[in-house]
Amino acid sequence: MGKENQRIERSQNQDEAMIKEYPRFAVVGHPNKGKSSIVSTLAHDESVQISNTPGTTTKQRSFPLKIDGEILYELYDTPGFQRARAVLAWLNQEEVPADHKVDRVRRFVYEHREDSRFHDEIELLEPILEGAGIIYVVDGSKPYGPEYEAEMEILRWTGQPSMALINLIDETDYVDEWRRALGHYFRMVRIFNPMEANFSQHIALLESMAQLKEEWTPLVKRSVEIFRRYQQQKIHDSSVLITELITNSLSYIASLSISGDKASPEEKERVLEKYQTHLRKLEEETQRKIAQVWHHSKLEREEMIPLFGEMDLFSKESASLFGLSKKEMILTGATAGALTGSGVDLMLGGTSLMMGSALGALVGGAGALFGFGEIAEMKVLGQRLGSRRLEVGPMQNRNFPYILLRRILYFAQEIATRPHADRSKISIESEALLETRWVDDESKKKMEKLHKDFRSGDAIKEKSFLEYSEMTEAILLGKIEH
Amino acid sequence: MKKTKTSFSLKTYIDLFELMQKNHSSREENRSFGLAHQKLLSSPVALLSRWVEEHRHRLSHPPLSQTIDSVLSTATLILLILAFFLGIFSGVGLLRYSGSEPVNLLYFLGAVFVLPLVTMTMTLLAMLRANRAESMLVHLSPAYWMERILLLLPVRNRERFNSIQINPLITNWLVIRRSQELALSFSLGLFLALLGIVASRDIAFSWSTTLQITPEVFHHFLSLIALPWKEMLPQAVPSAELIEQSHYFRLGGKLNSGMIDHAALLGEWWKFLAMTTLFYALFLRFLLFLLVSAGLKRAFGRAMLSIRGVRDLLREMEEPLIESESAATEQNFERDENLSRIATAALKTDYATVIGWALDEAAIVLHNEREGIKPTNIYEAGGLHSLEEDQEVVDAAAGDILLYVKSWEPPTMDFIDFIMALNGDKSRLIMLYPLGTPEAAYQATKEAFDIWAKKISGLKDHKIRMKR
Numbered sequence: 001m002g003k004e005n006q007r008i009e010r011s012q013n014q015d016e017a018m019i020k021e022y023p024r025f026a027v028v029g030h031p032n033k034g035k036s037s038i039v040s041t042l043a044h045d046e047s048v049q050i051s052n053t054p055g056t057t058t059k060q061r062s063f064p065l066k067i068d069g070e071i072l073y074e075l076y077d078t079p080g081f082q083r084a085r086a087v088l089a090w091l092n093q094e095e096v097p098a099d100h101k102v103d104r105v106r107r108f109v110y111e112h113r114e115d116s117r118f119h120d121e122i123e124l125l126e127p128i129l130e131g132a133g134i135i136y137v138v139d140g141s142k143p144y145g146p147e148y149e150a151e152m153e154i155l156r157w158t159g160q161p162s163m164a165l166i167n168l169i170d171e172t173d174y175v176d177e178w179r180r181a182l183g184h185y186f187r188m189v190r191i192f193n194p195m196e197a198n199f200s201q202h203i204a205l206l207e208s209m210a211q212l213k214e215e216w217t218p219l220v221k222r223s224v225e226i227f228r229r230y231q232q233q234k235i236h237d238s239s240v241l242i243t244e245l246i247t248n249s250l251s252y253i254a255s256l257s258i259s260g261d262k263a264s265p266e267e268k269e270r271v272l273e274k275y276q277t278h279l280r281k282l283e284e285e286t287q288r289k290i291a292q293v294w295h296h297s298k299l300e301r302e303e304m305i306p307l308f309g310e311m312d313l314f315s316k317e318s319a320s321l322f323g324l325s326k327k328e329m330i331l332t333g334a335t336a337g338a339l340t341g342s343g344v345d346l347m348l349g350g351t352s353l354m355m356g357s358a359l360g361a362l363v364g365g366a367g368a369l370f371g372f373g374e375i376a377e378m379k380v381l382g383q384r385l386g387s388r389r390l391e392v393g394p395m396q397n398r399n400f401p402y403i404l405l406r407r408i409l410y411f412a413q414e415i416a417t418r419p420h421a422d423r424s425k426i427s428i429e430s431e432a433l434l435e436t437r438w439v440d441d442e443s444k445k446k447m448e449k450l451h452k453d454f455r456s457g458d459a460i461k462e463k464s465f466l467e468y469s470e471m472t473e474a475i476l477l478g479k480i481e482h
Numbered sequence: 483m484k485k486t487k488t489s490f491s492l493k494t495y496i497d498l499f500e501l502m503q504k505n506h507s508s509r510e511e512n513r514s515f516g517l518a519h520q521k522l523l524s525s526p527v528a529l530l531s532r533w534v535e536e537h538r539h540r541l542s543h544p545p546l547s548q549t550i551d552s553v554l555s556t557a558t559l560i561l562l563i564l565a566f567f568l569g570i571f572s573g574v575g576l577l578r579y580s581g582s583e584p585v586n587l588l589y590f591l592g593a594v595f596v597l598p599l600v601t602m603t604m605t606l607l608a609m610l611r612a613n614r615a616e617s618m619l620v621h622l623s624p625a626y627w628m629e630r631i632l633l634l635l636p637v638r639n640r641e642r643f644n645s646i647q648i649n650p651l652i653t654n655w656l657v658i659r660r661s662q663e664l665a666l667s668f669s670l671g672l673f674l675a676l677l678g679i680v681a682s683r684d685i686a687f688s689w690s691t692t693l694q695i696t697p698e699v700f701h702h703f704l705s706l707i708a709l710p711w712k713e714m715l716p717q718a719v720p721s722a723e724l725i726e727q728s729h730y731f732r733l734g735g736k737l738n739s740g741m742i743d744h745a746a747l748l749g750e751w752w753k754f755l756a757m758t759t760l761f762y763a764l765f766l767r768f769l770l771f772l773l774v775s776a777g778l779k780r781a782f783g784r785a786m787l788s789i790r791g792v793r794d795l796l797r798e799m800e801e802p803l804i805e806s807e808s809a810a811t812e813q814n815f816e817r818d819e820n821l822s823r824i825a826t827a828a829l830k831t832d833y834a835t836v837i838g839w840a841l842d843e844a845a846i847v848l849h850n851e852r853e854g855i856k857p858t859n860i861y862e863a864g865g866l867h868s869l870e871e872d873q874e875v876v877d878a879a880a881g882d883i884l885l886y887v888k889s890w891e892p893p894t895m896d897f898i899d900f901i902m903a904l905n906g907d908k909s910r911l912i913m914l915y916p917l918g919t920p921e922a923a924y925q926a927t928k929e930a931f932d933i934w935a936k937k938i939s940g941l942k943d944h945k946i947r948m949k950r
Contacts, residue, residue: 032892032933045807066805068517077808082895089869117895142890143919146865147840172921230804237801240793289794295807459651462784 023216024074024132025209026060028124028155030148031080033139034167034194037421039063039077041194042202044295046420048077060123065223072223073209073216076132078124084150087121091157101157105129125158133212134162136186141170144177152185161212163188165205169195188212194421199231199480235480237293238412239473243465245286245408246401249279250454253393263390275392283404287411294415300425394455401451406438409472413479438479443471490527490782492554492656495789496547497534499646502791504540509798516799526796527783533795546646558660565664569671576672577679584688584730587751594672594759595707601665602770605658609777612654649785655778662771669763676759680752687751688730697726704754711757718753829913829949834858834881837904839897840865841886841917849886849917849924857884863900876903882911889916889926893937905943914938915949 027035040048043063063075081087087108096104109125112118128134134155138148155162164186166178175191182189192205203224210220254275258267291297395401414426439447450468454460507515515533522529538545576590679685689700701722705712708719728751786792836857838846846860861875883904887897905912916926916934926934931948938946 043806063808
């Protein structure tokens with residue numbers, strides 16, 4: 001018995017040696033009460049498996065918040081209690097004074113490490129015994145039951161600072177009875193819905209966690225600052241990506257070498273297809289990058305209305321959306337008169353030939369179609385001199401950048417405000433894209449000027465890029481905070 | 483840390499372009515690079531240049547930039563030599579002296595004063611419009627046509643070259659700078675031709691024009707030209723007397739006697755012409771060259787920042803790497819169980835034993851009444867009961883059993899232990915009844931039922947059934 005105690009003591013010393021200086025929090029509870037959802041939302045990690053099937057989490061998994069490699073705090077996702085009463089019965093087999101209760105728990109872990117029956121309990125108790133604070137999760141939308149008491153009692157035996165989180169999985173509300181029960185075991189009880197939590201709620205929870213232990217407060221408070229900065233950084237990164245999309249789309253020129261002096265209808269169609277495909281690809285790529293910025297790469301997206309599909313750039317809805325009259329929009333295009341009123345100005349080899357009506361439906365007012373001979377040569381070094389190229393772009397339609405911007409801002413807003421526990425498909429309502437007054441008059445005026453610069457085909461000035469990026473950042477920030 | 487040497491060149495630009503196309507460095511690597519070069523973080527272009535230097539080894543050899551740079555350097559050198567000799571020949575031609583007629587210095591003045599001023603003005607205008615994709619002023623420059631030389635590249639490289647889109651801003655500025663180099667070379671040729679001819683021949687300079695310009699007006703004009711060196715080198719400023727003496731009228735047929743008398747004086751013009759060449763064609767051009775070089779450097783910076791992916795790279799270098807995700811991956815644990823294998827049945831009314839799992843007796847009685855069940859025995863198990871008490875229930879349970887459970891609480895192993903003990907080796911039926919919440923009129927949701935069904939199906943015991 002003496003040797004046995006020495007071994008446990010050694011194990012205890014090892015555990016104490018492992019107690020790290022930064023705060024750690026183990027998210028524990030009954031199976032299927034949303035522990036993984038809470039971790040996923042708090043850690044901004046979409047890789048956490050979330051399932052209705054209990055027992056999906058079989059091993060403790062750590063989620064450290066690191067800034068340039070320095071850990072500020074660490075969260076643990078753990079399996080749920082499976083045999084809490086058996087564990088408690090084992091703990092109660094001996095009379096133990098309060099100051100040695102944690103040793104008794106440690107002894108339980110030590111003795112049952114190889115016992116598969118208590119695999120889940122060992123997994124969840126280990127981080128706690130290594131110094132992690134306890135975040136006990138319950139489902140406040142279901143009635144309280146006495147079967148939870150064994151779990152809470154075991155956690156109390158560990159003596160670690162703890163708080164309870166009431167997760168509202170469904171709409172029914174048993175919060176009061178849960179509060180009454182949890183109040184007996186936990187000093188702090190908070191409500192947190194990981195499926196709907198916004199950034200402020202996330203921060204509020206972190207601030208509560210900071211109060212669990214005095215020594216942890218500065219680091220958790222610093223983490224709060226880091227998260228604020230991180231949020232700001234992600235908004236900034238998204239606005240830069242959005243600005244890149246706008247500048248790249250507006251300045252894009254699709255070109256095609258043509259065999260004769262004039263482009264054939266097939267060649268025109270091909271270059272238009274190339275132009276539209278490229279712009280769609282740019283939009284998709286930006287969506288993907290924004291999703292990556294917000295750690296939502298795996299999120300499924302429902303198809304948005306295609307960029308050149310049903311969206312008529314000259315429709316009444318579009319007109320009211322941007323405060324431009326139909327007449328104004330037609331005038332701003334290179335030409336009018338296409339089926340959809342699109343402005344397509346075709347010049348082939350220096351000969352102006354209006355093709356608006358024929359190509360308008362295809363390009364949807366996408367822009368001017370130019371065919372350059374020698375002069376286009378200037379833009380692409382290494383292009384064979386003297387050959388003729390058919391070019392589409394840059395985008396001349398004044399309405400297009402607003403539509404593109406509205407679409408991508410909407411997407412960014414959806415992504416930015418979506419908790420990581422929410423794995424449902426992103427669906428974009430077409431009505432939402434028709435929201436009015438999403439940009440104030442002054443910004444619109446500035447944007448108009450910058451759109452003109454971007455579509456001029458000239459090199460984009462850093463100052464203009466930054467100005468646009470700042471404007472989109474302000475809009476996005478407003479949307480997210482709203 | 484190595485000493486920072488920033489390189490703004492076409493080579494760096496092309497290398498960066500190629501590296502960005504094949505860049506697979508991780509966010510961690512990029513941030514590590516940023517932290518290792520913190521001093522450069524405030525200068526993105528310098529940071530990028532350093533990044534290119536450290537990653538150049540990833541490019542295939544020889545790097546495309548080296549080929550292009552080498553072709554352009556050779557082409558530039560050839561053109562510089564050509565411009566130089568053109569300058570020499572032009573100078574010799576403009577200063578050609580037959581011995582019978584004096585050399586009209588206005589031609590030379592045109593080449594070293596008027597031409598530089600005009601081309602320099604055009605250069606300044608081209609600089610203002612250099613960020614335009616199509617700048618006609620740029621394309622007027624002969625230097626532009628050097629692009630043709632790229633056609634001489636071997637086909638293998640041309641394919642690679644075609645994949646590179648050089649920013650028009652750079653090509654414009656390169657042409658502008660190349661134009662200044664050619665103009666400098668040409669002017670140097672002119673200057674050396676002037677010195678050579680003056681040194682080897684005795685030339686009588688004169689000025690002649692069809693326009694009604696008096697020597698006084700001409701003197702005033704030349705004094706303005708010579709203003710920059712008037713104080714420093716007064717001997718290089720033509721005097722009123724010299725101007726009057728060297729006024730040449732073609733109708734006079736030959737050199738007039740006045741000119742011959744002042745032959746030594748007529749030769750003094752060379753100093754003025756040399757200083758005009760030095761100042762306007764060389765010095766001012768050189769200043770412009772420096773200005774253009776600065777513009778080109780800035781253009782390289784702007785163009786480098788506009789390469790696809792560069793902003794992302796810089797952002798990753800500059801921004802603190804904040805991570806909150808787990809390094810460990812989670813295995814997919816979900817099984818696709820066949821729920822149809824779960825035996826389901828309707829309730830009987832004559833169960834010998836009814837047990838409530840984590841339910842009190844009042845709740846059990848309520849559900850019995852609801853379902854019209856009249857059992858012989860009612861027991862509580864689970865919840866606050868001890869394992870020993872559960873065992874007593876197991877021992878006491880007789881006949882077929884109805885077991886109420888809360889459907890919203892998923893079955894734990896604690897429950898599984900109990901039901902296995904309850905079943906034991908007895909051949910009795912256990913009917914599991916997952917209850918819903920009072921709000922749902924005690925009806926279990928499909929989702930909750932399925933969770934229970936999955937777990938029970940795992941027991942593979944056909945005597946345990948579930949009430950649908």
